[in-house]
Amino acid sequence: MSENAAAKHSAIARFRALTTQIKHYEELLGVVYWDMRTGAPRKGIAQRSEAVGTLSSEMFRLSTSAEMGELLDALDGGASEGELTDVDRKLIKETRKEYERNLKIPPELYREYVVLTSQAETEWEEAKAKSDFQGFLPYLKRIIDYNRRFIALWGVKGTPYDTLLDMYEPGTTTADLDRLFGELRERLVPLAADIARRGDKPDTAFLRGTFDKAAQKRFSLYTLGQMGYDFDAGRLDESVHPFATGLSTGDVRITTRYLEDDLTSALFGTIHECGHALYEQNVDPKLNGTPLCGGTSMGIHESQSRLWENMIGRSRGFWQRYLPELKKGISRPARRRGGGGVLPRH
Numbered sequence: 001m002s003e004n005a006a007a008k009h010s011a012i013a014r015f016r017a018l019t020t021q022i023k024h025y026e027e028l029l030g031v032v033y034w035d036m037r038t039g040a041p042r043k044g045i046a047q048r049s050e051a052v053g054t055l056s057s058e059m060f061r062l063s064t065s066a067e068m069g070e071l072l073d074a075l076d077g078g079a080s081e082g083e084l085t086d087v088d089r090k091l092i093k094e095t096r097k098e099y100e101r102n103l104k105i106p107p108e109l110y111r112e113y114v115v116l117t118s119q120a121e122t123e124w125e126e127a128k129a130k131s132d133f134q135g136f137l138p139y140l141k142r143i144i145d146y147n148r149r150f151i152a153l154w155g156v157k158g159t160p161y162d163t164l165l166d167m168y169e170p171g172t173t174t175a176d177l178d179r180l181f182g183e184l185r186e187r188l189v190p191l192a193a194d195i196a197r198r199g200d201k202p203d204t205a206f207l208r209g210t211f212d213k214a215a216q217k218r219f220s221l222y223t224l225g226q227m228g229y230d231f232d233a234g235r236l237d238e239s240v241h242p243f244a245t246g247l248s249t250g251d252v253r254i255t256t257r258y259l260e261d262d263l264t265s266a267l268f269g270t271i272h273e274c275g276h277a278l279y280e281q282n283v284d285p286k287l288n289g290t291p292l293c294g295g296t297s298m299g300i301h302e303s304q305s306r307l308w309e310n311m312i313g314r315s316r317g318f319w320q321r322y323l324p325e326l327k328k329g330i331s332r333p334a335r336r337r338g339g340g341g342v343l344p345r346h
Contacts, residue, residue, distance in 0.1 A: 008074070008083050015071040016088075018062065019095060020289040025059040030247045036122070038237045038255060049118035056114040057107060063095075064102045072096050091290050098291070101167075104153045113146045125240045168298040211330055213258040219329040220256055220270040226322070227274050227308065229254075233281050242269035244276035244305075246295075248288050252277045263330070268309050275308035276301060 032052055040048060062068065075084070075092050084092070102110075120139040127136035147164065157163045162173050221236060239255035246252045254273035259265040279295060287293040295301045312318055 005083070011071055011074045012084065012088060014067075015075060015092070015095075018065075018068060018071065019091065019291065022059055022062050023289050023291065025055060025062070027247045029055050029059070030245050033118075034237075034245060034253060036118070037239045037243070042122070045119065045122045049115050052118045053111045053115040057111045060102060060105075060107060060110050063099060064107075068095075068099055069103075072099060087286065087290070087292065091292060094291055101154060105150060109146075109149070113143075113150075116142055116146065128240060170297060172299070207263050208261070209263075210260050211263050213260060215330050216258045216263065216266045219326060220266055222325065222329065223267075223270055223322070224274050227271070227278065229274050229277060230281050234277055236270070242273050244273045244280070246277075246280035246283075246293070249281060249283050249285050249293060250288075252280045267326075268313060271313040272305045272309040275305035278308070279304040 029052060032048065032055070036045065036048060072092065072095065075088075076096055116139070120136075120143060123139050124136050127133065148160070151160045151163045154163050157166060157173075159174050165172055165174065165177075217236075224231070224236060233250045234252045234254065237253070237255045238258060240257065242254070242256045244252065244254045254270070254277050256266045256269040256273060279301060280293070283293050283295070
């Protein structure tokens with residue numbers, strides 16, 4: 001191996017090690033976030049948010065370090081054919097984009113934002129429970145203000161929102177979305193109006209009542225198993241708002257929300273989040289420890305959850321198969337006083 005080739009090989013190894021280290025911090029932060037959203041003591045949130053800020057700052061420091069810049073310069077376009085795998089090339093491209101974006105943000109400003117958003121979500125949970133939008137409004141205003149400051153530092157791409165949109169759907173602009181949703185509007189608005197005029201609406205009274213949460217959880221777990229969710233690579237918990245978080249391909253966790261007076265909340269929330277989870281559980285394991293293991297884009301991710309929730313989960317075929325199971329599952333006697341809801345058997 002020539003001296004130049006050896007140097008390239010060393011740079012690739014160091015780059016991989018550094019990006020893996022950053023990903024390890026991200027995974028630990030994901031576990032902390034999971035705990036905060038699924039039952040961490042309310043009085044500990046302020047201190048926990050500070051800890052999140054510290055860990056996030058260290059991850060941010062590594063991602064913008066001089067070493068990272070030197071490695072990217074050595075590898076980005078400087079390696080000959082065969083020295084880098086396709087994964088290496090994609091990893092370098094995505095890391096370069098993140099590096100240049102983060103380099104424009106003062107570290108302390110980034111830390112302030114992380115702590116704020118960490119605290120804000122807990123405040124949102126409390127405001128939501130009380131339908132108190134005004135109580136959450138100061139946090140929302142501060143979050144928007146920070147994002148405006150970030151956009152000014154990053155530079156506006158077309159419109160200010162285009163700058164943010166590129167982080168979730170790379171290459172997409174608000175003009176693209178306006179055109180797409182304009183086309184959808186032309187078809188969906190008349191369809192919705194036609195449905196509203198029709199008198200043969202389905203009777204959904206059987207979905208209203210009181211349904212035991214334990215029975216709902218049993219059926220949620222059953223549904224996940226039927227969908228192919230790998231319980232050895234994930235788990236189901238409860239949160240104020242359902243979400244999925246992929247820590248690695250071997251640890252993709254989801255939550256749902258059980259409401260005693262609304263059977264559909266947990267039902268479709270579970271199916272939706274499982275769609276996200278199935279996507280990440282089936283990412284190529286060789287991408288573990290890299291920024292590439294989380295999915296292609298937010299749009300692709302959401303397409304998987306909506307496919308399962310709406311195209312499959314709300315289809316006639318799905319319920320011809322699973323309505324009998326739902327009736328049996330939710331009709332089980334509740335273990336506590338008051339009983340659970342019972343679905344009709346007609």
